[in-house]
Amino acid sequence: MIWSAYYQQRAIEGGRQPAVNTAGPIQIGAIIPLSGDVAAVGMPIKKAAELALEEINKSGGINGRQLRLNIRDGRCDAREAVNAAETLITIDHVPIIFTGGCSSETLAVAPLAERSRVILFSPSATSPEITNAGEYVFRNAPSDASQGRLLAEAAFARGYQKVGVLQEQTDYAVGISIIFSARLKELGGSVQVETYRSDAVNVRDELANLKNVGIDALLFVVQSPAKADLILNQLHESEWHLPLLTNDVSLGASSFMDERYADTTEGLIAANLGVNEKNPLYQEFLKKYREAYGEEVTFPLYAALSYDAIYLLRDAILKNGLNPENIRAYLMSVKDRPGAGGTLTFDKNGDPVAGHVLKQIVNGKLVEAEVKPKS
Numbered sequence: 001m002i003w004s005a006y007y008q009q010r011a012i013e014g015g016r017q018p019a020v021n022t023a024g025p026i027q028i029g030a031i032i033p034l035s036g037d038v039a040a041v042g043m044p045i046k047k048a049a050e051l052a053l054e055e056i057n058k059s060g061g062i063n064g065r066q067l068r069l070n071i072r073d074g075r076c077d078a079r080e081a082v083n084a085a086e087t088l089i090t091i092d093h094v095p096i097i098f099t100g101g102c103s104s105e106t107l108a109v110a111p112l113a114e115r116s117r118v119i120l121f122s123p124s125a126t127s128p129e130i131t132n133a134g135e136y137v138f139r140n141a142p143s144d145a146s147q148g149r150l151l152a153e154a155a156f157a158r159g160y161q162k163v164g165v166l167q168e169q170t171d172y173a174v175g176i177s178i179i180f181s182a183r184l185k186e187l188g189g190s191v192q193v194e195t196y197r198s199d200a201v202n203v204r205d206e207l208a209n210l211k212n213v214g215i216d217a218l219l220f221v222v223q224s225p226a227k228a229d230l231i232l233n234q235l236h237e238s239e240w241h242l243p244l245l246t247n248d249v250s251l252g253a254s255s256f257m258d259e260r261y262a263d264t265t266e267g268l269i270a271a272n273l274g275v276n277e278k279n280p281l282y283q284e285f286l287k288k289y290r291e292a293y294g295e296e297v298t299f300p301l302y303a304a305l306s307y308d309a310i311y312l313l314r315d316a317i318l319k320n321g322l323n324p325e326n327i328r329a330y331l332m333s334v335k336d337r338p339g340a341g342g343t344l345t346f347d348k349n350g351d352p353v354a355g356h357v358l359k360q361i362v363n364g365k366l367v368e369a370e371v372k373p374k375s
Contacts (some may be wrong), residue, residue, distance in 0.1 A: 007270075024063050025065060026066070026067050027070045027092060027094050028097075028131050029084075029085070029097040029098065030046075030069045030098040031073075031074040031099045032045060032072075032098075033100075034071075034075075040224055041124065041224065042298050045306040046099035046306075048289065048303035048307040049098065049310050050286060051307060051310070052306075052310035053068070054292075056310070058107065067078040070087065071188065074099070074101065076091035076170075076198075076223065076224075078104045079108070081099070081102075081104070081106075085097060085113070086112065089112065089118055092172065093322045094118065095312055095322045095327065096324070098310075099121070099122050101125075101157070103127030105307065106122050106130055108307055117324050118136060119328060121139065123140055124139075124141050124306070126139070126141050126143055127172050127218055128144055128145040128175045129175060130143070130351075132349065136324065136328060137350055139352065141273065141350055142351070142356060147271040148175075148178070151271050151358075152181075152183035153183065154269055155217055155269075156189050157371055159339050160189070162240070163180075163216060164191075164265070166219070167193060167220075168198055169196065170223045172223055174195075174221075176247050177193065177219075192210060192215060198223060198227075200227075207238065207240065211240060217245060225253040229255050236260070236264045243269075244269070245270070246269075248272045249299075259364075266364070267360065270361075271356045273301040274354060275342060276342060279342065281339060281340045282304055288368035303337075307340055312339075331346060332346060
């Protein structure tokens with residue numbers, strides 16, 4: 001069943017559900033980084049969510065009521081996100097807050113959502129700490145616990161006993177680094193960590209410190225593609241060539257498409273969100289996005305998960321109304337739900353039962369890789 005037909009059927013089924021009690025548009029709050037470096041991730045998430053909204057509203061909305069996103073710019077900043085959430089909860093009285101972009105935003109808002117009993121849902125917040133952030137916190141993106149473990153196992157399997165970690169000072173990046181370090185040490189390796197601020201324009205000192213301790217490989221963990229470009233550029237300038245590993249967000253960096261950096265990026269290993277590119281729902285989503293915006297989607301799986309999330313929240317409201325407790329009950333019951341981002345089942349913590357896959361740059365192209373390379 002293609003994507004369009006699938007959701008046409010869901011619209012028919014949803015029409016049989018009881019109407020909600022009040023009139024006018026139904027508002028979902030949204031906190032998305034729309035300015036700063038992380039806007040590169042936030043914008044496709046926003047566009048994908050708006051694409052789903054447009055389709056839903058054209059098909060009649062929720063029992064005749066339009067569905068709206070009340071969007072605030074979180075700027076990937078905890079304080080900005082909390083301020084936005086307070087307004088959305090206390091003034092706009094939204095039953096759901098959609099957070100698309102940063103773990104720091106989601107983690108900062110989670111206590112407020114818990115106290116207010118408002119659903120907090122993210123298609124992209126992947127910090128391991130979110131697993132235990134609260135009973136009202138859900139995500140359809142996998143935890144970075146799987147990303148950190150996968151990278152550590154891949155490094156150790158390749159004989160990298162001592163790995164340098166260059167981590168950005170954010171909840172997301174540090175979360176990956178912690179899991180990576182714990183798993184590598186568990187396997188018998190060692191780690192040397194250097195941290196840089198998100199506003200850094202120079203990481204040469206941190207790179208020099210790591211070079212001086214004699215590492216076998218370097219894992220750099222970034223919050224935005226811009227920081228991956230910064231690190232790769234300064235590695236290239238220093239003519240320091242060593243095995244590289246990185247997290248999924250790095251794959252949006254323009255350096256990977258630039259032949260000037262081929263000698264630096266060749267062989268690089270990255271964890272990436274697992275996606276079946278042959279999934280017809282995923283391919284249909286990519287087509288719809290291109291037709292709607294006249295461009296290819298960047299961070300396509302995060303965008304696909306955003307698209308899925310809006311339909312999921314819509315179905316929760318159709319089935320159980322606007323009471324957050326009832327929406328929570330619906331989400332906890334989700335099992336084997338098909339979507340553009342894959343099949344979704346929530347575990348007891350509101351996390352998806354899913355993981356990451358390993359990629360590697362070979363001859364300038366990103367290809368599937370194995371944790372343990374063939375001899």
